[in-house]
Amino acid sequence: MLTKKNILVLFLFSLFHPMVFGQGCSDAGFCTVESFAPHLHDEEPADKNRFKAGVSVGAADYDINVFGTYFEYSRFFSEKFSLDAKLTTLSQSGNDISTFGLSDIFVNGNYKIGQRALFTLGAKIPLMDANKMKDGLPLPMDYQSSLGTFDLVAGFGYTVGRVQLVAAIQQPLTQNNNSFLAEEYPVDSRLRDFQSTNEFQRSGDVLLRASYPFNLGQKLKVIPSLLPIYHLSNDKFTDIDGIEQEIEGSEGLTLNWNIYLDYPLNDTQNLQLILGAPFIVRDARPDGLTRSFIASLDYRINF
Numbered sequence: 001m002l003t004k005k006n007i008l009v010l011f012l013f014s015l016f017h018p019m020v021f022g023q024g025c026s027d028a029g030f031c032t033v034e035s036f037a038p039h040l041h042d043e044e045p046a047d048k049n050r051f052k053a054g055v056s057v058g059a060a061d062y063d064i065n066v067f068g069t070y071f072e073y074s075r076f077f078s079e080k081f082s083l084d085a086k087l088t089t090l091s092q093s094g095n096d097i098s099t100f101g102l103s104d105i106f107v108n109g110n111y112k113i114g115q116r117a118l119f120t121l122g123a124k125i126p127l128m129d130a131n132k133m134k135d136g137l138p139l140p141m142d143y144q145s146s147l148g149t150f151d152l153v154a155g156f157g158y159t160v161g162r163v164q165l166v167a168a169i170q171q172p173l174t175q176n177n178n179s180f181l182a183e184e185y186p187v188d189s190r191l192r193d194f195q196s197t198n199e200f201q202r203s204g205d206v207l208l209r210a211s212y213p214f215n216l217g218q219k220l221k222v223i224p225s226l227l228p229i230y231h232l233s234n235d236k237f238t239d240i241d242g243i244e245q246e247i248e249g250s251e252g253l254t255l256n257w258n259i260y261l262d263y264p265l266n267d268t269q270n271l272q273l274i275l276g277a278p279f280i281v282r283d284a285r286p287d288g289l290t291r292s293f294i295a296s297l298d299y300r301i302n303f
Helices: 004-016
Strands: 049-060 064-076 081-094 097-113 117-126 151-160 163-172 205-211 214-216 220-231 236-238 244-246 252-264 269-280 293-302
Touching: none
Parallel strands: none
Antiparallel strands: 049 064, 049 293, 064 081, 081 097, 097 117, 117 151, 151 163, 163 205, 205 220, 214 220, 220 252, 236 244, 252 269, 269 293
């Protein structure tokens, strides 16, 4: 019979098993929206304010390492309504290229329906146009700190017993200014291997999340989570001859495992570790969001 400890060991094994490492985990940022994440507490905090700060590290395509930070503030106006605002940054390094920049601001409102359901509506606001340059040439999306798109974000969460379910969509309303063409780089450049994204047109994503929280000991809380993300259609770019091309294989499913470990420091402060890795990826990920593995640590305080 599987115990809670057995389940935790299996999830950790699946995250670090070499058959999983080297795949990819991609999304446009909405899987980290607070209301779409698993709930680690049975009730909303009695305090009206919450502040979170976190860091993340990950491994991306083309031997690129990524490091991100975020700062988030939530305000609870009533038992039913709250607002969240999050600022993100990202740095990427690899292939003798290093970049850093502000990423996006996420703003969303949450409305609780009864005791089991939560509706979220918000937006992702880009803080850069996704067209950083090096030596006068545009860099691929893998070195951009934001997708550069203004996106609508909406989702619905529902709890059945201890199982937590979320469905959400993120749809770009604008596109970015990226102008990367691999053919413009020298034949011996590693960037010749990257997908061209000149006049990039990125499709939207939908996600589902199923989570099951349990306690491991007196203080440690654990939530394993299954996270499928579907990219709704093939992305497009304009080639060096000015012809619009579909990027075959960019539509499709990414299936991820996540595990959340939450440790309370006291009644108002928590530390949280999140680990994630994919089982299934799309054939093409031109947006540069692919992660073979990601780990993040955040601190939160209610006041």
